[in-house]
Amino acid sequence: MTSGIWILGDQLFEEQAALQSCVGQRETTPILLIESAAHAQERPYHRQKLVLVWSAMRHFAEELRQAGWHVTYAIAPDFQTALLDWIQTHGITELRVMKPADRPFLTWLRSLSLPCPLTLLPNNHFLWQPEEFSAWAKGRKNLLLEYFYREGRQRFGVLMEGKQPIGGQWNFDKENRKPPKGKLNPPKPLWFEPDDITLSVIDRVQSGKFSAYGEIEPFRWAVSRSQALQVLDHFIRDRLPGFGSYQDAMVTGELTMWHALLSPYLNLGLLHPLEVIRAAEQAYYDENLDLNSVEGFIRQVLGWREYLYGLAHYVDEDYPQRNYFQHHRPLPDFFWDADRTEMNCLHQTLKAIEQTGYAHHIQRLMILSNFALIAGLSPQEVEQWFHAVFIDAYDWVMQTNVIGMGLFADGGILASKPYAASANYVNKMSDYCKSCRYSPTKRTGDDACPFNFFYWDFLNRHRTKLETQGRMSFILKNLDKMSPDELGEIRRRAIEFFEGEPIR
Structure with a gap:
């Protein structure tokens, strides 16, 4: 044998x-x-x-x-x-x-x-086995992340005082949504120079045999466990203390803000999720860090990462083909070439991806996925693009994250409502609108922001379906305040943006 x-x-x-x-x-x-x-x-x-x-x-x-x-x-x-x-x-x-x-x-x-x-x-690189997730999910009316996350906190004894969460509440997300006002100075990320092994791989990829995307150099990611551990230590020491408050903020020229940059290494196996969680938890005790920063980060690993993995193995095999809103528009060319869009928020985000293969979670959700949702892009084409261009992307991450969270194509299995937003959100949480040719306050006119006319056109086109989502009813009432002429102009702008091809 x-x-x-x-x-x-x-x-x-x-x-x-x-x-x-x-x-x-x-x-x-x-x-x-x-x-x-x-x-x-x-x-x-x-x-x-x-x-x-x-x-x-x-x-x-x-x-x-x-x-x-x-x-x-x-x-x-x-x-x-x-x-x-x-x-x-x-x-x-x-x-x-x-x-x-x-x-x-x-x-x-x-x-x-x-x-x-x-x-x-069994895959021991995750804290929950698929069978354990299925047992947790069985018989539940909904599979909301929050309940799964609380179960994980209790199961692994993370940030707990007996049976109660430290600080008296499970989630400090409301404290982690500060807009980027004033001068922010995020710490620089820890990067590495390629060694001989990496240089040989760069030569192989540059050989021209692969139909690939993005810039290959400068390549600065960690490629070994020892380097990944250095990135973890650097995050805990220099980035975690300021992580919480501005984790949703977007700033021109700041590609990483306070984010951990650990997902590529977690998803390769160079770091184990529990060692990352324990390191952050220990820093809370030893360094007296703000709980909103530590809890917010731990929720991404113990909550979100484990939840996506469990859900990816729990849903039916046709899940990647779900298309709740029946959106079929092809992916625009500017997703592959950032210089082909005049929308500064998209340009900034797409350019960063071209250069590094990375964008943080709000850029992915509220810029890229939000645009894809309200503009009616095919969920399958968007998911394939996400999988191709992001350095931390795998099927178990992207199929649930994009199809479910980002595009609501699963009809609400993962999210309680579509994450659709107008330019007002982008303007509040970033400085992108200040340098954009479009106005974040206008819904119509030549300088109207596409996020605005696409948003209201999306709500109007799908009003019947959206009315079944209880959290959307208040927003939908705003459609009644718009005149037929304005709604018609919004519709025309949405059509003309894609050179006259109607959204289906």
């Missing part, structure tokens, strides 16, 4: 379940990592995403070799060819794999015709 382990590209930690199952036989257990060209070509991925994943995989392979494991690192046309060759070469009689986080990849893996049995071990 020869058990071999295939380590996937987002499972890069030595405590992962498949490795731990053979830790006592490391000298005789073959290990495989595969760098698949075909997988890299499934989407026009951001070049820095390809560099990050492949460089992190190569660094991890070296770390495993130094720890005494026998590692094969295959640079191959596709996964299946490399996997079958490795199984035959090493006489593998049992293939062990930690369960993929992505449901489509798990389905593909199970469909393979292998010459040996496949053993799937």
Whole structure:
């Protein structure tokens, strides 16, 4: 019997379940990592995403070799060819794999015709197993994040005093919505210079064989666990103290604000969610940090991240194809080229993504997803774009986050109402409108902000469906205050923005 382990590209930690199952036989257990060209070509991925994943995989392979494991690192046309060759070469009689986080990849893996049995071990890179999430969700009328988050706080004893939350309340989100007034000075993020391994990956991605997006240099992301731990320490020390109040703010030239920049490393396996949560919690006790900052950050990891993963494995398999509002407009070209839009908020956000593969959660939700929702863009095209361009994107993240939270295409499984907003929100929470040719206060006219006429056109087109969302009734009453002429002009502007093609 020869058990071999295939380590996937987002499972890069030595405590992962498949490795731990053979830790006592490391000298005789073959290990495989595969760098698949075909997988890299499934989407026009951001070049820095390809560099990050492949460089992190190569660094991890070296770390495993130094720890005494026998590692094969295959640079191959596709996964299946490399996997079958490795199984035959090493006489593998049992293939062990930690369960993929992505449901489509798990389905593909199970469909393979292998010459040996496949053993799937539970994915211990998440705090909740899919079966545990299903047990929590069973029989509930709704699956709101807030209730799941509270369950997680109690289950893992995070920021708790007995059975009660520290500070007397579970959620301090209302304190974390300050607009960016005055001069803000966010701390600079911790970046790294590429080493020889990373430089070789950059050369591979630059070879022209990949239909990719975005700028490849300067590449400054962490690519190893030791570097990721440095980013975690830097966040806890220099960024977490100011994280809370301005976590929803957007400022020109400030790409990262106080955000942690840990999601790429969490999603690769370089950091474990519980060590990140405990580090933030300990800083609250040791450094007397503001509770709204610490709780707000922990909610993103213990709440939101775990919730998305559980939900991705809980919903029906047709979830990625949901389209509640029946929006079918193709993705505009400016999503691939920021210089093709005159909307400054979109330009600033899209330009940052081109340069780094990153934008923070409010830019993703209230600029990109908000625009896609009210402009009637296809949820499937938007989700595919998010998956391609963001450095921390995977199926389990984006299918629920974009289809559910961002575009309400699931009809309310994830969110209690659509996150639709006019230019007023953008103007309040950013400085983008000050340098834009459009006016954030106008709904009609040549300088009317598209966020305004798209917003009101969206409400008018979908009024019947939106009336069933109780939290929308007050807003919808404003449509009755508009004249038929104004609503007609709003509709015309929404059509003309896309060169005369009506929104369907």
